Amino acid sequence: xxxxxxxxxxxxxxxxxxxxxxxxxxxxxxxxxxxxxxxxxxxxxxxxxxxxxxxxxxxxxxxxxxxxxxxxxxxxxxxxxxxxxxxxxxxxxxxxxxxxxxxxxxxxxxxxxxxxxxxxxxxxxxxxxxxxxxxxxxxxxxxxxxxxxxxxxxxxxxxxxxxxxxxxxxxxxxxxxxxxxxxxxxx
Ligand code: NI
Numbered sequence: 001x002x003x004x005x006x007x008x009x010x011x012x013x014x015x016x017x018x019x020x021x022x023x024x025x026x027x028x029x030x031x032x033x034x035x036x037x038x039x040x041x042x043x044x045x046x047x048x049x050x051x052x053x054x055x056x057x058x059x060x061x062x063x064x065x066x067x068x069x070x071x072x073x074x075x076x077x078x079x080x081x082x083x084x085x086x087x088x089x090x091x092x093x094x095x096x097x098x099x100x101x102x103x104x105x106x107x108x109x110x111x112x113x114x115x116x117x118x119x120x121x122x123x124x125x126x127x128x129x130x131x132x133x134x135x136x137x138x139x140x141x142x143x144x145x146x147x148x149x150x151x152x153x154x155x156x157x158x159x160x161x162x163x164x165x166x167x168x169x170x171x172x173x174x175x176x177x178x179x180x181x182x183x184x185x186x187x
Contacts, residue, residue, distance in 0.1 A: 009183030047144030
């Protein structure tokens with residue numbers, strides 16, 4: 001089932017998520033729904049806050065960008081309670097977008113190399129080093145679990161320049177090809 005994507009301005013996107021335990025009710029169905037929602041909106045990743053849930057869950061399918069970024073080939077991941085450790089290496093600046101910020105993209109500087117420990121959909125432990133664009137996708141999605149968005153990483157000047165666009169998203173004045181949920185109106 002396809003779920004609406006919560007847009008910028010919704011308070012759920014700013015909350016720090018809670019860890020998930022194996023007794024989570026309807027977990028498998030939730031993961032299926034997250035993948036459907038992500039595929040239908042043509043994203044390569046989706047974090048639980050983006051469907052209004054305050055839990056540490058991310059789905060990623062980076063395969064669609066494999067032609068530009070070979071490290072993404074065949075990488076379909078379910079991340080439960082992921083923990084990221086930054087490894088040595090340079091920061092790289094690249095364009096990012098987000099399903100919760102339709103119509104926007106900005107250059108974001110991120111470290112290249114990370115190590116991540118996480119649980120998969122069967123609650124089995126994983127520990128792997130990631131690099132390149134796959135590392136970027138993971139960092140972007142895991143930011144969501146900390147209530148962070150990619151625009152938190154851009155300069156004040158850039159943020160000022162896109163302010164009217166951000167306000168339009170908050171005000172619900174934005175067109176979207178996928179079902180969305182706007183921020184609650186302020187009274
Ligand atoms: Ni995002």
